[in-house]
Amino acid sequence: MLETTNLNKAFKKNKAVIDVNLYLDKGESVGLLGPNGAGKSTTISMISSLVKPTSGDVTWHGKSIVKDPNAIRLHLGVVPQEIALYKELSASENLKFFGKIYGLKGKALQDQIDKVLGIVGLAERKDELVKHYSGGMQRRINIAVALLHEPEFIIMDEPTVGIDPQSRNYILEMVQKLNKEKGMTVLYTSHYMEEVERLCDRIYIMDHGKIIAAGTKQELTSILSSEETIFVELDRSYPELVTELREIDGVLRVVETDKGIKLITPKNSRLLGNIFQAAERQQAQLISVNVQVPTLEDVFLHLTGRKLRD
Numbered sequence: 001m002l003e004t005t006n007l008n009k010a011f012k013k014n015k016a017v018i019d020v021n022l023y024l025d026k027g028e029s030v031g032l033l034g035p036n037g038a039g040k041s042t043t044i045s046m047i048s049s050l051v052k053p054t055s056g057d058v059t060w061h062g063k064s065i066v067k068d069p070n071a072i073r074l075h076l077g078v079v080p081q082e083i084a085l086y087k088e089l090s091a092s093e094n095l096k097f098f099g100k101i102y103g104l105k106g107k108a109l110q111d112q113i114d115k116v117l118g119i120v121g122l123a124e125r126k127d128e129l130v131k132h133y134s135g136g137m138q139r140r141i142n143i144a145v146a147l148l149h150e151p152e153f154i155i156m157d158e159p160t161v162g163i164d165p166q167s168r169n170y171i172l173e174m175v176q177k178l179n180k181e182k183g184m185t186v187l188y189t190s191h192y193m194e195e196v197e198r199l200c201d202r203i204y205i206m207d208h209g210k211i212i213a214a215g216t217k218q219e220l221t222s223i224l225s226s227e228e229t230i231f232v233e234l235d236r237s238y239p240e241l242v243t244e245l246r247e248i249d250g251v252l253r254v255v256e257t258d259k260g261i262k263l264i265t266p267k268n269s270r271l272l273g274n275i276f277q278a279a280e281r282q283q284a285q286l287i288s289v290n291v292q293v294p295t296l297e298d299v300f301l302h303l304t305g306r307k308l309r310d
């Protein structure tokens with residue numbers, strides 16, 4: 001349905017997107033996962049025909065949208081990272097305004113407004129000014145705007161950044177329903193691996209402008225099938241222990257997290273003894289040590305040597 005071929009975008013000397021090849025089939029939910037600055041927003045701006053690529057192409061049902069942006073615009077809803085609403089207007093006034101831009105009017109417009117307010121769960125508060133809404137509610141109206149013209153494809157750029165857990169959960173459930181129950185194709189960008197793990201059938205991992213891995217969650221974590229993740233939970237940070245663990249023969253990657261230290265080692269490498277000895281030498285207070293099932297975060301760590309949210 002949608003495909004990019006060797007998509008590139010440079011801002012002067014900064015290559016923001018490098019040879020990106022990705023595709024979405026109808027009805028799929030696809031994640032674009034990567035740290036800040038990886039090139040996710042630039043990629044989706046090109047897919048939504050808002051930014052022209054330096055080279056490469058984006059096709060929608062086989063037609064180049066670089067040559068003909070109108071081919072996609074009516075079928076696509078974009079939820080931008082920043083809230084794009086008039087804060088001095090109520091939610092329904094905002095929806096009316098944006099609905100008219102989409103060419104809706106009269107009863108058809110009112111029906112669509114009622115429908116999208118229902119989807120985002122804000123029908124009862126539709127007459128309140130947007131400036132009085134919480135951040136999470138503003139995000140939900142931002143999404144409602146993108147749904148007004150019933151697009152078959154929706155692109156969401158980090159729609160849960162900076163909002164309370166309840167609104168976040170609401171948004172995630174809503175996206176899941178739109179995809180699974182209404183068959184809407186979804187491209188979802190995030191730097192939260194839990195979100196793409198939960199929502200997406202397939203995932204592209206992006207770093208420094210390039211796609212560095214792609215597949216289902218299972219395919220991606222099977223990259224680590226010959227490895228295991230050992231998590232050492234500690235009472236506080238021990239930078240010298242990190243250094244010492246990196247020097248243990250056989251340890252592939254070491255990274256400090258909020259609650260301790262994560263190591264990637266070959267499977268059955270029997271390094272627990274060495275880890276305990278290093279902790280003892282550094283007089284580190286261990287809370288627990290366990291071997292974990294690899295997550296997408298570990299895949300990113302394996303591929304780049306860095307945490308997703310560095």
Ligand SMILES: Nc1ncnc2c1ncn2[C@@H]1O[C@H](COP(=O)(O)OP(=O)(O)OP(=O)(O)O)[C@@H](O)[C@H]1O
Nearest residue numbers: 011014015016034035036037038039040041042043
């Ligand atoms: N309009 C622009 N002019 C110049 N440089 C830009 C522009 N837009 C993006 N960049 C640069 O391109 C690179 C990729 O940015 P992009 O916003 O696409 O990343 P991202 O993965 O979406 O990150 P974030 O989550 O922070 O938005 C960054 O180095 C950024 O500074």
